[in-house]
Amino acid sequence: MLLLKFLTNRFKSIGSNFKKENTISFTSSTLFLAFTELLMVVLGILLALYIDRWNSSRNFEKQYEATLRIVQQNIESDIYASDRVISHFSARDSLRHNIMLNKLDRKYYENGISYWEKAIVFYNQFEIATNGYNLLVEMNDEIPDKYYEINKKIKKLYKRIPSIDEYNKNFKEIIWGIHDELTYSYWFWVDDYYGEMSKEQIDFYTSNPYYKALVQKVLNASALLNGIARNHRIEAINIYNEINELLGKQDEPPENMTYVLADSLVKKYIGKYKMIEGDSSQWFPKYYSDNLILEIGIKDSILYLIKDNDYTRKLYYFNRQFQHSIYPIKKHHIFISELGFFEFYKNGKLKIGAAGPYSIWEKQ
Numbered sequence: 233m234l235l236l237k238f239l240t241n242r243f244k245s246i247g248s249n250f251k252k253e254n255t256i257s258f259t260s261s262t263l264f265l266a267f268t269e270l271l272m273v274v275l276g277i278l279l280a281l282y283i284d285r286w287n288s289s290r291n292f293e294k295q296y297e298a299t300l301r302i303v304q305q306n307i308e309s310d311i312y313a314s315d316r317v318i319s320h321f322s323a324r325d326s327l328r329h330n331i332m333l334n335k336l337d338r339k340y341y342e343n344g345i346s347y348w349e350k351a352i353v354f355y356n357q358f359e360i361a362t363n364g365y366n367l368l369v370e371m372n373d374e375i376p377d378k379y380y381e382i383n384k385k386i387k388k389l390y391k392r393i394p395s396i397d398e399y400n401k402n403f404k405e406i407i408w409g410i411h412d413e414l415t416y417s418y419w420f421w422v423d424d425y426y427g428e429m430s431k432e433q434i435d436f437y438t439s440n441p442y443y444k445a446l447v448q449k450v451l452n453a454s455a456l457l458n459g460i461a462r463n464h465r466i467e468a469i470n471i472y473n474e475i476n477e478l479l480g481k482q483d484e485p486p487e488n489m490t491y492v493l494a495d496s497l498v499k500k501y502i503g504k505y506k507m508i509e510g511d512s513s514q515w516f517p518k519y520y521s522d523n524l525i526l527e528i529g530i531k532d533s534i535l536y537l538i539k540d541n542d543y544t545r546k547l548y549y550f551n552r553q554f555q556h557s558i559y560p561i562k563k564h565h566i567f568i569s570e571l572g573f574f575e576f577y578k579n580g581k582l583k584i585g586a587a588g589p590y591s592i593w594e595k596q
Contacts (some may be wrong), residue, residue: 240290261556300379300475301482303364303386307468310360311488315467317358321458322573323487323559324565325585327351329453332444333589341434350437352446353414353428355453357400358461365382365390382474389467396460410446431552462568466491466548491548492533493565498549501565503529503595508581510591516571516584517591520544526582526593535567535574545569 254454295456330336331351347354368386375383414420417434436443472489507517507524517524518540527538528547535547547567555561567574573590580595 233264235363274464292374296371296376296379297479299364299367300382300479301326301364303366304472304475306361307365307472308486308489310468311465311486312554313359314461314468315488315552316556317356317457317461318465318550318568319552319554319556319559319561320356321454322585324351324454325573326590328447329585329589331447333550334438336437338434341429341437344429344456346558352410352443352450353407355403356453356457357404358396358398358457358464360390360393360464362390362393372589382471382478385467385471385474389471392460392464396415396464399453399460406450410450435544450566459570462548462570473577488551488553488555490551493549493551495533497565498533498535500531501535501582502528504528505582505593505595508592508594511589512593514589520571525596537569537571543570 327349328351341385365386368383417432417436419430419436423430423433469491472485476485503524507521507526510517512518512524514579517526518531520526520537529536529538529543531543535549536543537545537547547569550566550568550573551568552561562575565576567576571584573583573585575585577583582593582595584591584593
């Protein structure tokens with residue numbers, strides 16, 4: 233307002249000078265004075281526009297930083313969602329293993345089983361929060377230069393939304409398709425009504441090859457969801473921590489906002505492991521072991537599978553916080569990768585669950 237008042241007075245001053253000089257001829261000093269006054273006005277206007285633009289830019293920067301905080305809140309929610317999806321798949325894979333190897337006998341089913349233990353009538357979903365991302369999209373290209381890289385990473389993270397929606401839908405449709413198919417079985421409604429398992433239903437679980445085919449079909453759908461939840465989790469944790477580096481920490485991050493285990497603990501798992509249980513003809517032991525000897529190393533505080541003296545596959549620490557009655561949090565350390573699960577036990581044994589039956593390895 234003060235600048236505007238100053239500029240208005242200068243305009244009046246110029247007009248007044250011209251009126252006074254109207255009856256006499258212009259001199260060089262009068263022209264110089266008029267030019268100087270005009271230049272001051274123009275510079276004043278430009279300065280006012282610059283200050284206004286600077287204020288707008290500063291306000292937008294604060295708005296963008298607030299939006300980044302919303303993205304962080306969404307990521308916290310996403311990590312908890314991935315806790316559920318990943319632990320669900322791990323438990324389902326173990327159940328699949330027992331079914332495929334006929335470890336569940338008739339007595340097991342006669343004692344009664346839950347919906348979860350049937351393995352083909354239960355599904356879950358990977359639901360992510362996108363409030364912050366949607367706000368960033370609305371900002372279009374008005375991104376402060378210093379936040380250009382993090383903005384690009386956030387957009388890349390949420391590009392997988394269509395795939396997440398597709399895998400959620402696929403998993404749900406497969407389960408409901410199986411459910412509808414089973415309703416044609418005599419025992420489906422009757423057994424459910426009486427709360428017991430008939431001989432026909434037990435025969436289906438223990439003797440019918442089609443049941444195992446359905447178990448594998450469901451596991452494949454769960455594996456797709458697990459894979460995309462795992463990848464989203466790793467990228468989201470990186471982005472969450474990078475935002476803290478840019479803006480500073482507001483609060484201590486949740487405990488599951490990491491995929492790195494303390495060096496003092498993780499170094500205990502470095503070394504060579506020999507396969508003592510499992511199918512040696514499966515692709516994992518054939519490709520990643522030498523005469524059924526597997527090597528695990530460490531680089532930059534992250535465990536790696538080593539093949540031919542090369543650090544080939546990262547193993548990310550799965551610091552799960554979500555508890556579930558069916559698949560509770562395990563007491564030993566679990567690592568995840570695109571190859572499957574790596575569960576390290578205190579007795580030196582390692583359980584690996586990948587695309588095929590899981591295998592047990594012993595530290596040498």
